Amino acid sequence: xxxxxxxxxxxxxxxxxxxxxxxxxxxxxxxxxxxxxxxxxxxxxxxxxxxxxxxxxxxxxxxxxxxxxxxxxxxxxxxxxxxxxxxxxxxxxxxxxxxxxxxxxxxxxxxxxxxxxxxxxxxxxxxxxxxxxxxxxxxxxxxxxxxxxxxxxxxxxxxxxxxxxxxxxxxxxxxxxxxxxxxxxxxxxxxxxxxxxxxxxxxxxxxxxxxxxxxxxxxxxxxxxxxxxxxxxxxxxxxxxxxxxxxxxxxxxxxxxxxxxxxxxxxxxxxxxxxxxxxxxxxxxxxxxxxxxxxxxxxxxxxxxxxxxxxxxxxxxxxxxxxxxxxxxxxxxxxxxxxxxxxxxxxxxxxxxxxxxxxxxxxxxxxxxxxxxxxxxxxxxxxxxxxxxxxxxxxxxxxxxxxxxxxxxxxxxxxxxxxxxxxxxxxxxxxxxxxxxxxxxxxxxxxxxxxxxxxxxxxxxxxxxxxxxxxxxxxxx
Amino acid sequence: xxxxxxxxxxxxxxxxxxxxxxxxxxxxxxxxxxxxxxxxxxxxxxxxxxxxxxxxxxxxxxxxxxxxxxxxxxxxxxxxxxxxxxxxxxxxxxxxxxxxxxxxxxxxxxxxxxxxxxxxxxxxxxxxxxxxxxxxxxxxxxxxxxxxxxxxxxxxxxxxxxxxxxxxxxxxxxxxxxxxxxxxxxxxxxxxxxxxxxxxxxxxxxxxxxxxxxxxxx
Amino acid sequence: xxxxxxxxxxxxxxxxxxxxxxxxxxxxxxxxxxxxxxxxxxxxxxxxxxxxxxxxxxxxxxxxxxxxxxxxxxxxxxxxxxxxxxxxxxxxxxxxxxxxxxxxxxxxxxxxxxxxxxxxxxxxxxxxxxxxxxxxxxxxxxxxxxxxxxxxxxxxxxxxxxxxxxxxxxxxxxxxxxxxxxxxxxxxxxxxxxxxxxxxxxxxxxxxxxxxxxxxxxxxxxxxxxxxxxxxxxxxxxxxxxxxxxxxxxxx
Numbered sequence: 001x002x003x004x005x006x007x008x009x010x011x012x013x014x015x016x017x018x019x020x021x022x023x024x025x026x027x028x029x030x031x032x033x034x035x036x037x038x039x040x041x042x043x044x045x046x047x048x049x050x051x052x053x054x055x056x057x058x059x060x061x062x063x064x065x066x067x068x069x070x071x072x073x074x075x076x077x078x079x080x081x082x083x084x085x086x087x088x089x090x091x092x093x094x095x096x097x098x099x100x101x102x103x104x105x106x107x108x109x110x111x112x113x114x115x116x117x118x119x120x121x122x123x124x125x126x127x128x129x130x131x132x133x134x135x136x137x138x139x140x141x142x143x144x145x146x147x148x149x150x151x152x153x154x155x156x157x158x159x160x161x162x163x164x165x166x167x168x169x170x171x172x173x174x175x176x177x178x179x180x181x182x183x184x185x186x187x188x189x190x191x192x193x194x195x196x197x198x199x200x201x202x203x204x205x206x207x208x209x210x211x212x213x214x215x216x217x218x219x220x221x222x223x224x225x226x227x228x229x230x231x232x233x234x235x236x237x238x239x240x241x242x243x244x245x246x247x248x249x250x251x252x253x254x255x256x257x258x259x260x261x262x263x264x265x266x267x268x269x270x271x272x273x274x275x276x277x278x279x280x281x282x283x284x285x286x287x288x289x290x291x292x293x294x295x296x297x298x299x300x301x302x303x304x305x306x307x308x309x310x311x312x313x314x315x316x317x318x319x320x321x322x323x324x325x326x327x328x329x330x331x332x333x334x335x336x337x338x339x340x341x342x343x344x345x346x347x348x349x350x351x352x353x354x355x356x357x358x359x360x361x362x363x364x365x366x367x368x369x370x371x372x373x374x375x376x377x378x379x380x381x382x383x384x385x386x387x388x389x390x391x392x393x394x395x396x397x398x399x400x401x402x403x404x405x406x407x408x409x410x411x412x413x414x415x416x417x418x419x420x421x422x423x424x425x426x427x428x429x430x431x432x433x434x435x436x437x438x439x440x441x442x443x444x445x446x447x448x449x450x451x452x453x454x455x456x457x458x459x460x461x462x463x464x465x466x467x468x469x470x471x472x473x474x475x476x477x
Numbered sequence: 478x479x480x481x482x483x484x485x486x487x488x489x490x491x492x493x494x495x496x497x498x499x500x501x502x503x504x505x506x507x508x509x510x511x512x513x514x515x516x517x518x519x520x521x522x523x524x525x526x527x528x529x530x531x532x533x534x535x536x537x538x539x540x541x542x543x544x545x546x547x548x549x550x551x552x553x554x555x556x557x558x559x560x561x562x563x564x565x566x567x568x569x570x571x572x573x574x575x576x577x578x579x580x581x582x583x584x585x586x587x588x589x590x591x592x593x594x595x596x597x598x599x600x601x602x603x604x605x606x607x608x609x610x611x612x613x614x615x616x617x618x619x620x621x622x623x624x625x626x627x628x629x630x631x632x633x634x635x636x637x638x639x640x641x642x643x644x645x646x647x648x649x650x651x652x653x654x655x656x657x658x659x660x661x662x663x664x665x666x667x668x669x670x671x672x673x674x675x676x677x678x679x680x681x682x683x684x685x686x687x688x689x690x691x692x693x694x695x
Numbered sequence: 696x697x698x699x700x701x702x703x704x705x706x707x708x709x710x711x712x713x714x715x716x717x718x719x720x721x722x723x724x725x726x727x728x729x730x731x732x733x734x735x736x737x738x739x740x741x742x743x744x745x746x747x748x749x750x751x752x753x754x755x756x757x758x759x760x761x762x763x764x765x766x767x768x769x770x771x772x773x774x775x776x777x778x779x780x781x782x783x784x785x786x787x788x789x790x791x792x793x794x795x796x797x798x799x800x801x802x803x804x805x806x807x808x809x810x811x812x813x814x815x816x817x818x819x820x821x822x823x824x825x826x827x828x829x830x831x832x833x834x835x836x837x838x839x840x841x842x843x844x845x846x847x848x849x850x851x852x853x854x855x856x857x858x859x860x861x862x863x864x865x866x867x868x869x870x871x872x873x874x875x876x877x878x879x880x881x882x883x884x885x886x887x888x889x890x891x892x893x894x895x896x897x898x899x900x901x902x903x904x905x906x907x908x909x910x911x912x913x914x915x916x917x918x919x920x921x922x923x924x925x926x927x928x929x930x931x932x933x934x935x936x937x938x939x940x941x942x943x944x945x946x947x
Contacts, residue, residue, distance in 0.1 A: 029676060032676050033676075046505065049504075049505035050505055052502075053501050053502060053503065053505055053506070056498060056499060056500075056501035056502065057501045059498035060498040060499075060500070060501060062498075063498045065489055066486050066489040066490050069485075069486065069489070070486070079660070080660075085479075085481040085482040085485055086481055087481045087484055087485060091481060135683065136673075137671045137673040137674070137682060138671075138673035141673065141674075154672075154673060154676075155673075156673055156674075157676075159675075160675055161674060161675045161677075164674055164675075181674045181675070181677045181679045182679050184674055184679075185671065185674065185679040185681070185682055186681075188682070189681065189682055189683060192683060193593060193683070196593075196683070197589060197590075197593050212655065212656070213654075213655070213656070213657060213658045215658050221669065221670050221671060221672075221682075222669055222670070222671050222682040222683050222684065223627060223669040223682060223683035223684025223685075224682070224683040226623070226627050226663075226683075226684065227627065227683050227684075230623045230624060230627065230661075231624070241485065241489075247655045248649050248654050248655050248658070249503075249646060249649050249650060249655050250501070252506065252644070252645050252646035252649060253501075253503075253505075253506060253646070255645065256610075256645070263672070266523060266609070266610040266611070267523070267607075267610035267611060267612050267645075267664070267666045268666065269527070269665065269666055269667055269668070269669055269670055269684065270663060270664070270665055270666075270669075270684065271612075271645075271663060271664040272661070272663045273654075273658055273661065273662040273663060274660070274661060275658040275659065275660050275661070275662070276659075276660035276661075277660065278660070279618070279619075279659065279660040280619075281618070281619030282617075282618060282619050282622065282623075282660065283581060283582075283583065283584050283585055283619065283622040284584070284585040284622045284623050284624045285622075285623055285660060285661060293485075295481075295485045295488075299485050299488035299489050300488065302488070302489055302492055303488065303489075303491065303492040303493075305492075305493060308492075
């Protein structure tokens with residue numbers, strides 16, 4: 001989606017940092033989410049065991065992915081769920097459009113789906129005269145304000161109460177201004193209840209798909225997912241191809257890891273298992289269920305044994321909740337569908353590392369995300385790997401856009417560095433120069449300037465450690 | 478479209494076959510077990526935390542307990558599935574001059590507006606419950622349609638105290654859900670809620686605002 | 696010639712200074728050596744030390760990182776622990792040398808060193824069970840342990856355990872103590888504004904403790920947080936933990 005744009009994380013993050021309201025909102029929100037998660041993972045042994053199980057389930061599912069997708073399609077079809085495949089988001093959009101147009105659908109009510117954000121579905125459908133209405137409260141809020149989600153679980157997390165109150169009073173018919181959360185919620189409920197009733201079709205994502213039974217698992221708290229998938233006559237589900245596991249039993253640990261990692265809940269309000277449209281004798285439910293399986297470069301990510309771990313993600317958001325970078329700039333500054341640490345590894349691989357290698361540097365490699373990832377994705381490691389891919393066009397690599405982030409200057413710098421560090425005498429000479437001539441370098445010199453804007457210039461000591469040690473008779477063999 | 482399928486599966490199959498990842502070890506889930514009496518306590522704790530409400534009843538008097546609740550709360554109607562043993566028991570015990578007991582016995586298209594605007598409560602049975610986290614297991618179907626537990630603002634669910642599983646994982650295995658599932662199955666743990674507005678909890682967003690669990694002692 | 700460790704039963708270690716300590720905190724490096732010596736360890740400081748290769752590795756320039764690491768690997772021929780006054784560099788060697796050297800002819804040697812590398816406080820506590828006696832005046836300190844020390848080298852509470860042995864030292868935890876200070880090596884230059892914001896928050900958190908000193912296991916963090924504090928004229932000082940421990944336990 002962002003493939004054609006000149007996006008610059010450095011610029012967008014710098015802008016975000018200068019917004020005190022944004023920083024306050026996110027700091028408070030992330031502190032809250034971190035505390036909620038910690039509250040549900042108090043026992044370190046249990047956390048270790050459950051995440052090892054989660055990682056193993058995801059790893060095994062990925063190892064068998066083509067077979068599982070095949071089986072998923074067969075069982076879904078047997079159940080009456082029609083399966084469609086899309087290589088690109090463009091194909092997916094057209095598939096959904098055709099399904100809607102063929103049925104004369106003018107309105108689509110949506111449960112929450114990050115894949116549909118990847119597709120840019122709402123805008124695409126609007127261009128074709130079909131109204132796509134968000135029903136998840138957070139998504140509804142940002143749709144009213146013509147924004148994109150800033151977090152994969154809590155899309156409106158960047159907004160505070162009075163911003164939402166103002167938005168509702170401006171955009172909802174007959175709405176009185178109120179900052180009472182219960183009243184705001186009731187307003188949204190009333191509006192959206194009518195939409196569920198009237199919509200020609202409903203769209204959802206898929207949290208997990210079960211190959212053995214042809215089942216789509218949906219995790220939610222509000223009930224809008226069930227509404228969107230049970231009330232309209234047609235239900236369309238869109239899913240990234242990596243989401244399939246073999247059995248419902250495999251889902252159990254992932255579900256627990258997801259709810260606890262995402263919102264600090266032992267269980268969500270609803271855990272909804274859809275294995276078919278309205279069955280014989282059933283009095284409600286959709287007449288048709290469709291599953292659109294989206295690739296969008298996942299199959300390329302899949303082919304790299306190391307980068308494949310990116311696909312383990314269960315979209316819990318814990319990584320971004322714990323990220324010192326995300327906390328300070330929020331999701332919009334990434335200018336990507338998926339922000340935060342998972343976005344930093346996923347987006348360059350989806351959109352091309354040449355276009356989005358800026359995101360591979362959106363990290364100090366602190367690994368706070370690695371510590372909390374429920375499926376043990378080595379995010380920091382993959383960031384370094386992607387930095388390598390961005391700067392080196394390696395023949396055996398499959399990463400899109402590899403090498404196109406290479407800078408001749410940087411390459412030269414590292415060669416010079418390697419030469420100096422490979423010759424201890426050169427290193428010692430440079431060190432000596434630093435201690436003597438260091439003071440001559442103005443604080444405003446390039447490279448130094450970035451440092452000295454907010455810090456004093458580092459002072460090289462007059463005598464290095466080798467000198468001190470020699471004076472004290474420390475042996476060197 | 479089948480081109481897309483072939484291309485996608487082709488790329489996936491072209492990946493170097495990786496050593497099949499080691500079989501996941503489910504021990505950590507297996508060991509989560511409680512005594513039968515404890516299971517109800519744990520379930521109630523988990524669900525009370527998320528504002529589910531509880532009624533106590535015995536195997537004979539639960540229909541009256543449910544009816545009394547509906548009357549006491551001033552609810553004017555209760556939607557239910559007439560074609561189950563529990564449905565028949567409920568109807569048999571229903572007060573003559575009481576709130577409307579409405580059978581869900583025709584396709585939803587026939588009464589969608591009434592369902593969405595007028596009916597104040599819905600009654601369902603459950604397959605059982607989950608001790609570890611709280612939660613009720615349901616398989617909506619011809620006898621008890623999906624919207625019964627979703628659209629009316631109050632959902633009354635019947636839970637038999639001796640049908641509580643230790644964990645979701647154990648329930649899945651015991652119910653045979655690894656092998657076969659109906660078109661819809663679900664777990665419900667409480668009334669609908671959201672924290673999307675400044676992470677402040679609000680109840681009754683799109684699903685029911687109240688979940689009443691009528692626990693039937695064994 | 697000094698007799699070899701095997702013959703006399705004296706424990707021997709290599710000490711790897713790391714470029715930041717060598718250039719900016721050599722006193723702390725010396726303090727680390729002297730702490731080890733005071734515990735009866737024979738410390739060997741090989742000549743020819745430059746860099747563990749981390750900066751190039753983190754930027755994806757692995758050939759350059761390997762070339763430099765290879766040269767450094769040769770400095771540790773004997774099967775002795777390698778002690779570093781830096782959690783970050785220790786983490787680099789422990790976690791990433793195995794990756795860098797995979798399939799290389801000297802892979803076995805690299806794996807060997809990676810398996811024997813320790814951050815200084817780790818070694819002092821876990822291997823030497825060092826006992827310390829405080830000779831200093833009462834002081835309040837706070838601690839910043841680097842992300843790499845915590846998450847790559849597996850340093851847990853060893854720095855605090857050493858500090859808590861000092862009777863006149865009150866250790867106060869700073870808020871969000873596990874959060875990154877924003878150094879991140881090249882991150883400080885590439886993401887200037889983010890790094891500054893993180894350093895600022897860390898400096899604020901350190902100041903809010905009311906401590907007189909913030910001590911750290913890592914030179915990069917010290918330059919970052921210490922430099923931020925100094926720039927704002929803060930009374931809060933910053934010191935490498937090795938230097939602090941040495942000064943508290945040995946009259947100057």
